[in-house]
Amino acid sequence: MRRRRPTPLLPALAATALLLTACGSEHAGTGSTGADAAGEQSVVQVDDPGKDGVRITSLTLPDPSASPSLSPSPSRDYSVSADSLGSGSGSGSDSGSGSDPGVVAHYEVTNKGAESMTYSVVFTFMSADGGAMSNQTATVRDVGPGKTVRGTIRAGVLPPTTPRITQAKVLEVTKVPASEAPAAPGTCPASGIRVSADKGDAAMGLRVVGLRLDNCGTRDYTVDGYPLLELLDDARKPVTGVRILKGSAEITTGAGPDKQPRPVTLKPGESATAALVWRNTTEFGTPVNVPYVQVRAKAGATPVTVTPNLDLGTTGKLGVRPWEKGEEG
Structure with missing residues (x-):
């Protein structure tokens, strides 16, 4: 797949983002729509301090010149599963109309404590002006002390009038001992x-x-x-x-x-x-x-x-x- 130059779509992240080209090689479990192999997407590297050990490392965004019906599937390189992907609220929870644009947040969870923890994380996907377009929740289980677990979560199905998503952040983190989750x-x-x-x-x-x-x-x-x-x-x-x-x-x-x-x-x-x-x-x-x-x-x-x-x-x-x-x- 040919490389593309950075697009002006992401002014809010321009200072910290590096645009790369990536092709989806695996469907991302819940919420994957089966992308057209011809669809193109860009990976935006994000310099995010995160919250309570959880941070977003990059965003997979569809090529703005591609058809809106294309929904590329992200690659993933982790073995842990996240529960209830795509089960959040907001625009992304509207499954009655619209489509999945293929927006994916890549995140990592680092347990800095002394016991295994289970995390529940709310991610918010935003437009260039900071408006929230979709909230999604992931549960990451049994993260051992000193360990880092990586995962992905999709913005989900969005109405056709939704502004283009260009940003994401960790909105809320709760964590409990894995033995009590x-x-x-x-x-x-x-x-x-x-x-x-x-x-x-x-x-x-x-x-x-x-x-x-x-x-x-x-x-x-x-x-x-x-x-x-x-x-x-x-x-x-x-x-x-x-x-x-x-x-x-x-x-x-x-x-x-x-x-x-x-x-x-x-x-x-x-x-x-x-x-x-x-x-x-x-x-x-x-x-x-x-x-x-x-x-x-x-x-x-x-x-x-x-x-x-x-x-x-x-x-x-x-x-x-x-x-x-x-x-x-």
């Missing part, structure tokens, strides 16, 4: 119990995050009452000054009455749900944000750390609803 989709921990949190729901200041407990093992599992929680700050140290309430009546009456806790026995393949409920009202005092919540299904259970990013405002309280039997999962 929620299990990867389709896997079952040694405990036989899988705990996870959903993305939550917000309406007029009321926040609700669902917790899910799946019995993926081979024996019945019984919980009785409420999940046990510990709220953790950015350094994963305990947060003080927040009351954890049994039930949500003190938070709101608009989400239905609280149900009384009762024993719930899950057979293999069955699940239970609970919920965290709060308001992000901010009045006098310092707002409290809780990025991490350590969850135990019951006393003595293995802890799982989820990352719901609770914006508790100055309310000083969090309501917890009891486990209820759910649909099979």
Whole structure:
């Protein structure tokens, strides 16, 4: 493939970028659309300080003279997988129209700590003026101490009117000890119990995050009452000054009455749900944000750390609803 000169498409990165030519040699897993072999793309080397050990090293961008229907596949040279590629929000989450332009961020995750960590990273893809065009999330598991793991993530499907993407940055990083990370989709921990949190729901200041407990093992599992929680700050140290309430009546009456806790026995393949409920009202005092919540299904259970990013405002309280039997999962 012939080499191309740098294009004026990237004024915001011109000072730090070196344009090279690259041809996709492998589809990038989730979100790959199968590019026309004739499509051309450029790799922009990025001098990015990154955030919390995660940085973008380069961007793969389609040739502006190529057809917009072409979606080149990036090459990749790593063995680790990233969960939920292309599952972010924003323009890239619109799968009903548009196409995948083949924009790919190449990143690396370096664990500078002393234990293996699992990272959840939000990347934002931007136009030349800095406007966010797509947010995408990657989960990179079991990065050992002192190790560096490399990966790629696509900007995803974009509406046809989306301005051309020329930049990307690391927007948010959360990380938990690998031993406490929620299990990867389709896997079952040694405990036989899988705990996870959903993305939550917000309406007029009321926040609700669902917790899910799946019995993926081979024996019945019984919980009785409420999940046990510990709220953790950015350094994963305990947060003080927040009351954890049994039930949500003190938070709101608009989400239905609280149900009384009762024993719930899950057979293999069955699940239970609970919920965290709060308001992000901010009045006098310092707002409290809780990025991490350590969850135990019951006393003595293995802890799982989820990352719901609770914006508790100055309310000083969090309501917890009891486990209820759910649909099979």
